[in-house]
Amino acid sequence: MDQLPKEAEPAAAAPAAAGGEPSRGTASSSGVVVQIREKKGPLRAAIPYMPFPVAVICLFLNTFVPGLGTFVSAFTVLCGARTDLPDRHMCCVFWLNIAAALIQILTAIVMVGWIMSIFWGMDMVILASNKEQGIPQQL
Template sequence: MSSAAEGVDEEVVVIQVTEDSSPSKKYSRSISRSDQPVVIHVRTKQSAFRLAVPCMPMPMAIFCCILNIIAPGLGTFVSAFTVFCCGYTETTPTKAFLWNVLVAFLQILTFAVVVGWIWSIMWGMTFVTLSADYEHEKELNEKRSKMKENI
């Protein structure tokens, strides 16, 4: 068995697909394990509802999540106001506010058929997930800046 330090070569095949979904060209090249890793960033297209979900500080996200579990739509309604003070979204604050108020209203309306309650819980979990992801990214950026300072 060879180790990564020995520079074992691997073949990489890239297939280019045209608009009619048929492969048109094949390229191959050899790379060694000592090459720098490639970072691929994938961005998925989100709906207007999802873009309006505010990223809040963790305590506020947990509070809104609990409100959404206890009283569907209430946590979403409270989160709508955070876009103006302590939260941010991938859209403008006014649009995010209006979308969140609409979602809160729809969650309250559909609560009677259980759909609104499940939607409200999922929305609350999204608050916490976005907050956790933001905190993780912030920690990584701090570590990167410290590493740059040390160099």
């Protein structure tokens, strides 16, 4: 009976595990190559890749006025900032950012929106620093 590959193993690595020839793209000594991809929801994927100083300003705004930095970042989408939603229209991504800002503002009363706003700003800074360092974005 043939064994099915584990979820983390690519299907092409199954013959190598069964004693056959190693598949192309995997090292013969290591056996399995595992690739991890982060799955982002539409709101999280709509965060724009901004210049680093703008991202820091948005983090500062989000820290003291929940949702304000997210609101400002929505306008960077209209100015040409890229996002992880390349197949969606610019206006759709703009409105997703506006929706995230409204969620942060409306739930700030119970502290959830304020915490979400700070994390959102930190994500903006992380994305901006990765962009400056030349680290490729994962789609």
